[in-house]
Amino acid sequence: MQLPQYKSVSKLTLEIKATLEMNFKQETVVGEVSNFVAHSSGHWYFTLKDATAAIACTMWRGNNQRVSFTPRNGMQIIVTGDISVYPPRGNYQLDVQVMKNVGVGDLQIAFELLKEKLNKEGLFDQAKKRPIPNAPGKVGVVTSPTGAAWQDIISVAKRRFPLVELVLAPARVQGEGAAESIAGAIDELNKFDDIEVLIVGRGGGSLEDLWAFNEEVTARAIARSKIPVVSAVGHEIDFSISDFVADLRAATPTAAMELVTPDGNKVFAFLDDKIEQLDSAISNNLQAKKDIVNRFITSPVVATPINLIKISAQKLDLAVTMFDNNMANYIKDLKNRLNSALLHLKANDHKRIMRKGFVFVTQNNKLVKVSTDLDTKQLFDLNFIDAKISIEGKNE
Template sequence: MELFKERRVLTVSALTALIRGVLEENFDQVWVEGEISNFASPQSGHCYFTLKDAGAQIRTVMFRSAARTLKFTPRDGMRVLARGRITLFEPRGEYQLVADYLEPQGIGGLQMAFIQLKEKLAKEGLFSELHKKEIPKLPQRIGVVTSPTGAAIRDILTVLSRRFANVELLINPVRVQGEGSAAEIAAAIDDFNRYGNLDVMIVGRGGGSLEDLWSFNEEVVARAIFRSAIPVISAVGHEIDFTIADFVADLRAPTPSAAAELVVRSKKELSAELEALSHRLHTAQLRRLDRLRSGLTLLSRSVTDPSRVLGHLAQRVDALESRLVREIGVLLERHGERIVTLSGRLSQQSPELTLKRNAERLETLSFRLDQAMSRRIGGVGERLRLAAGTLNAFSPLATLSRGYSIARKLPGRTVVRESAQLQAGDHVELMFSSGGALCRVEEPLPPVKP
């Protein structure tokens, strides 16, 4: 490339954008076959998986707008044929296939979806003969769920008017193919059940390809037929084709005409001209769709598709969401471990355990206190006895008991220690070991010399 003839420093983002441009320009539409692995479909509706063979693998993404058209559920190990474009997921620097079409290898996508749904409903018992209701032999009121402009309703009307002219017919018109038609068919069946005044119900349409008949292979229609309290005849015509509605219905008619004949107990086949016209109409529709698809492809190459940018952004959001989920899981695990550790420590410090340990310690201390108090009281009692003996020895009462007395001069009651304190005529109070006496001093005597 001219870009690299001279030295030019590119950022990683700039280089990645250049590589993506080269890939998208040269691999705008490729067909790839391989085996699905690591299939994932998050809440965004996008599908992520890897296509691999014995020698290599490539990451693949199918965005919600394309995945919504899938009639089957991709699974790991399934071999498929994918159509799409090669691009580069810039945040990871990985090239990838952005698929816009996917079909199982060796079997069509619609056929795979048919098989998967049939297996699921069979396991739930929706096809069991135990749930089949008996078709009335002479119905007076017949309800029909079909297209008001299709050939099926004309055939039913023709047969009924010819075979049982006085029968009353109620038509609940619906679309019988295209997006949203299955929901209309299910709602019409529920409407007739709420109305209630019917003997039998015919649900069907004329013949066509598997794609044309697909509304009668939808789960919502199957469950509406199963819960119907009114007996249901499935009249989805193509005699060689069976739909999910045929397996769930109380009776299967190969064509709408046959359904009308069965309900009035007649035995005629579907018109060959109706089959031919249906086939020719289907073929013409397919050719017209192919022309329109080719023109749309040419136009899309000349116009930048905003969905590519949105697709990359959506893929990046999914990648960030996955990373966030992983980080939250790690954080929750760490907090869980911390909670377990703290719970163990808390159990060791529980009030009940602490009280038990303190009660044991208090019992020990109480015993030791009792012993210490006993020893201390014994020592104090002994010292008290010794002090009492000493006090008794030095007690004035003991001295008085030996014949001594205490003299106190009146009126102040001053203790007299020597005769010099007294004069003739003083009054003295004498205290003995028992009792006392009042005396008057006649004459103080001099001290006695030793």
């Protein structure tokens, strides 16, 4: 039976590995360091590059301990080593055994020269830094529409303060023509008169990836922007030329967006606080009004009416005296009238009875009240209302 005409991935990779490793031994290469990482294990990982090509390099701990300097991105170095292939990832790299420093790389030199030039021109002057609005209505953003930076900016805006409006001027942020694209986008956003701040940047990358932000074209566009600029080039440690020219530097696009938007939670807290203040202010105000009323109600005079009387005690005394006097006079008058009436009554009492037909008997001008007092043998008088009739006593 004929075997089919194919190889396993492993077999092909092993053949490539054997070919490369056999043919590229003890190569000495010159190039610029980038993406340099000193891993905690002690091994070094970096890319060696020139204008048109790059190669991954590793330098194991045992080898790099003999190197007298620590490589930095942008540094030109000469290395000697063997090519090795790593089958699980199918990539090749240069295992560096010896490293020599040949000086600062071209990019680094360009960076230092431009920095010095622009600094002399005053583009970095602190006095030129404009204040960044803390709650702008519209924020202009210059970055790649497909990059992580743009997504980060959107999510920060949504999370913190979605009232803000974002205007994206898409730009190429790396590669050919990137600086011109960034500068054009900055100029374009400057045509708006209601954009209050610009964020210019991109996510992290190698020195080469970020190079557009180290170019003069970009720096000049930031410098001439009438709108304040926050630079947001994703790298924590090194500064770009854009960072020096911008009004404010943020370490990442996320940080930039946080700098230009208030924290929504703080705004809510502020509002809660104000609502509480309004509540307490109105109740204090009401309390103040109540206090005025209470002060009146509890004032000594109003609180204890007796005091009112005390205060006019003298008046009252006077009134009472006057009343007493009047009453005394009245009673006196009444008594007089009563006495005279009684006298009158006494004088006329018997006549009222006699008018009804009663007759009374007198003997020797004395009233005879009972029959046994009458001496029937002597003269006595019958007193009528109109006359007196004398009756002769019986002489038996």
